[in-house]
Amino acid sequence: MAYLVDVLIPYDAKIPAAGYDETKQELVDQFGGVTLSVNSPAEGLWQGDQDTGGDIEKDQIIIAQIMVDALDRVWWIAYRKTLEDRFNQDEILIRVTAIEKL
Numbered sequence: 331m332a333y334l335v336d337v338l339i340p341y342d343a344k345i346p347a348a349g350y351d352e353t354k355q356e357l358v359d360q361f362g363g364v365t366l367s368v369n370s371p372a373e374g375l376w377q378g379d380q381d382t383g384g385d386i387e388k389d390q391i392i393i394a395q396i397m398v399d400a401l402d403r404v405w406w407i408a409y410r411k412t413l414e415d416r417f418n419q420d421e422i423l424i425r426v427t428a429i430e431k432l
Contacts, residue, residue, distance in 0.1 A: 332431050333401050338423040339413065341371040341390040349416050350392070356409075357396055365395040401426060 339353065350368075357364040371390035378387045406424055413422045 331399075332429050333398050334427045334429045335396045335398060335401075335406070336425045336427075337394040337396070337413070338374075338425075339392045339394060340417050340419055340422075341368075341392045342417075345417060353394070353413065353416070357394060360405075361396045361398060363396070367393045367395075397429070397431070 337357075339350070354364060354366060371392055373388060373390055375386055375388045378385045406426075410422050410424050414420070
């Protein structure tokens with residue numbers, strides 16, 4: 331069994347490129363490789379909460395994908411906090427899918 335880990339990183343021209351470069355290098359160093367979807371950031375839309383008037387909010391994200399043979403949940407939880415601080419986010423989404431490599 332293997333896992334595909336997707337890290338949804340906010341894309342914002344105001345964020346220094348060094349933050350993205352540092353993240354990319356950390357993932358390569360930790361796992362030996364990473365695939366980044368950077369040429370056309372995805373757009374996310376969601377309904378805002380009632381405190382903000384319930385307006386539709388949107389952002390752009392870059393998806394970093396990493397294949398791992400074992401899932402170290404403790405490491406990923408700590409790394410998510412690192413990314414939340416680096417990119418000044420309330421929450422960074424990291425999702426995991428069990429996969430079978432052919």
